[in-house]
Amino acid sequence: METLLDILSWALLVVGGAFVFVGGVGALRMPDFYTRMHAASLTDTLGTILVLTGLMLQSGISLATAKLLAIMMLLLFTAPTAAYALANAARLSGLKPYRTGGNREQ
Amino acid sequence: MMQILGLYNYWVFAILLMTGIYIVISRTNLIKKLIGMSIFQSAVFLLYITLDKVEGGTAPILQAGAPEQLYSNPLPQVLILTAIVVGIATLSLGLAIVVRISEAYGTIEEDQIREMDS
Amino acid sequence: MFHAAAAAIIVTMALALARALLGPTVYDRVLAVNMFGTKTALLLSVIAFLYGRTDFLDLALAYALINFIGVLAVLKFVQDFTIRHKEAEHKD
Amino acid sequence: MVTFFGLFVLTLLVITAIGILRAENLFAAVMLTGLFSLLMASIFFILDAADVALTEAAVGAGVATVLMLSALALTSDREQQQRRRHWIPIVVVSVTTLLIIYATFDNPRLGDPGAPVHQHVAPWYLSETPRLIDIPNVVTAILASFRGYDTLGELFVIFTAGIGVLFMLSTDTERSPLTLLPNPDTEGLRHHQVPRIIGRLLVPFIVLFGLYVQFHGEYGPGGGFQAGALISAGFILFALIEGEAAALKVLSFRVLAGMITTGAFLYVAVGLAGIARGGNFLDYSVLLDDPIAGQHLGIILIELGVGLTVTGVLLSVFHAFAARRQHS
Numbered sequence: 001m002e003t004l005l006d007i008l009s010w011a012l013l014v015v016g017g018a019f020v021f022v023g024g025v026g027a028l029r030m031p032d033f034y035t036r037m038h039a040a041s042l043t044d045t046l047g048t049i050l051v052l053t054g055l056m057l058q059s060g061i062s063l064a065t066a067k068l069l070a071i072m073m074l075l076l077f078t079a080p081t082a083a084y085a086l087a088n089a090a091r092l093s094g095l096k097p098y099r100t101g102g103n104r105e106q
Numbered sequence: 107m108m109q110i111l112g113l114y115n116y117w118v119f120a121i122l123l124m125t126g127i128y129i130v131i132s133r134t135n136l137i138k139k140l141i142g143m144s145i146f147q148s149a150v151f152l153l154y155i156t157l158d159k160v161e162g163g164t165a166p167i168l169q170a171g172a173p174e175q176l177y178s179n180p181l182p183q184v185l186i187l188t189a190i191v192v193g194i195a196t197l198s199l200g201l202a203i204v205v206r207i208s209e210a211y212g213t214i215e216e217d218q219i220r221e222m223d224s
Numbered sequence: 225m226f227h228a229a230a231a232a233i234i235v236t237m238a239l240a241l242a243r244a245l246l247g248p249t250v251y252d253r254v255l256a257v258n259m260f261g262t263k264t265a266l267l268l269s270v271i272a273f274l275y276g277r278t279d280f281l282d283l284a285l286a287y288a289l290i291n292f293i294g295v296l297a298v299l300k301f302v303q304d305f306t307i308r309h310k311e312a313e314h315k316d
Numbered sequence: 317m318v319t320f321f322g323l324f325v326l327t328l329l330v331i332t333a334i335g336i337l338r339a340e341n342l343f344a345a346v347m348l349t350g351l352f353s354l355l356m357a358s359i360f361f362i363l364d365a366a367d368v369a370l371t372e373a374a375v376g377a378g379v380a381t382v383l384m385l386s387a388l389a390l391t392s393d394r395e396q397q398q399r400r401r402h403w404i405p406i407v408v409v410s411v412t413t414l415l416i417i418y419a420t421f422d423n424p425r426l427g428d429p430g431a432p433v434h435q436h437v438a439p440w441y442l443s444e445t446p447r448l449i450d451i452p453n454v455v456t457a458i459l460a461s462f463r464g465y466d467t468l469g470e471l472f473v474i475f476t477a478g479i480g481v482l483f484m485l486s487t488d489t490e491r492s493p494l495t496l497l498p499n500p501d502t503e504g505l506r507h508h509q510v511p512r513i514i515g516r517l518l519v520p521f522i523v524l525f526g527l528y529v530q531f532h533g534e535y536g537p538g539g540g541f542q543a544g545a546l547i548s549a550g551f552i553l554f555a556l557i558e559g560e561a562a563a564l565k566v567l568s569f570r571v572l573a574g575m576i577t578t579g580a581f582l583y584v585a586v587g588l589a590g591i592a593r594g595g596n597f598l599d600y601s602v603l604l605d606d607p608i609a610g611q612h613l614g615i616i617l618i619e620l621g622v623g624l625t626v627t628g629v630l631l632s633v634f635h636a637f638a639a640r641r642q643h644s
Contacts, residue, residue: 013228068269254347
């Protein structure tokens, strides 16, 4: 049982780390703000869930798990909200999305 | 290898300290100067916190049932903890002065202010 | 395995930093700061486990709570600035 | 392995500092300062300074960014082009950097247990705290009890800085936060429904967490300084989403001024109570019959004083900037 939990939590941590990393690459490499935001915010959420769940499996039922759950809930509430507010503000300020075939100015 | 890497923190301290002071000297914008000052301040914080680390130690919050546990040095932490809050208080005082200067002169560039004064 | 996750998070922080330095719009920078904040919260949680002092998860909790404020503040001030610049254009 | 993470984060710190130096848009510079603070907190945590990291988290990520942006909104967000290169400063700064780096070769290596700092005072604090004060967090014990004078001084620096800001920004009554009226046009982020609702949900949790940090500071990372910064961050969030006038209705400017003075007064009063009970200034052992209970009482009271003053100063500074902005 112990080993099974360990393996599961390691897998979650590694996959979560991979998602976090992919999000970072996306935020750096994508052509314009909206695509970057798409890459960053989606993987942010998934990576957060995976990494924190992996940590929770390590700590068993304890105060640490409750704290991790609180961190996860808060991040799940705030990160998408911040992403939404950011995209909304950018759109209202007149930042045009990137289109293929158009000029690639940013 | 570890002998050299153990000094890396001090080198970063030196670079940050001098970056901060360079911003203060070379930029004419007063807010930029304040940002430079806070980098300078952060460099000092880094130096103190570097001093507190003990190899194999942990943060100085005593753990029950672990009498042999090694702890890092709490004293630099106390000094820096208060310094951070004092730092923000003095930063806000600086910003308030800059705001008043901007209202009185219409600019926050040091050289323009000096021209107006002369 | 904590190390792998921590390494991935730190590398991602470097990538986000690159985005913050490159810009080009102010929104890209805010995006980078926001990403950086969540990554810091994750990194602190992972390192708390690495050090075996899970009572320090409070720190990550603080970041999860505080990070949002910076983003909102930037948005509000960007909004004010846009309004002000538009007014200035009208006056011309 | 964690040491290597530390080295990497330090490198990022240097890159960020260079980025701040080169940024001509002050907005960008402020945002990079935010990143700088996050990196700083990570490195503090890696170097075992949990309390300091918490302070940096509460101050750097929330309050500092907001204050800098407030100042930018009142001045200008662009820096003028730097016309000339400053050769003399570049040379001086580079030479000094190299000199400091040269001097570091005599320094004890990172984490060396034989370093001179670890030989005096600190071991005494670590070994005597359980006996004399009996709280797990040695940082809080030193801050509030062993070095109480020092903290009193720091508190009065904050107190004075707060009064200074209020003098600079709110002397003419028209621009004082006391006369701030609700203005629907500039009322925070009222028109943004989603952030507003989530923000409102978050405010009580931030304040609650602040209170937890305040009163749990003897057992975990925390204390008055961190709690003050956290609680004021919570109210600043409320002011951002609902407008400053609404925030001032909850905690009016007079209440904030009262908090500043009450906190400072409470600290001094605890010190004087020690004298009245026949001990020294800021000696808590004599406060109650049991010295350890007296220490606990003294620490809780002065941490409360610190928390009150820090909250009051940070919030009233924020409101002073905001009122200035609305009246300009």
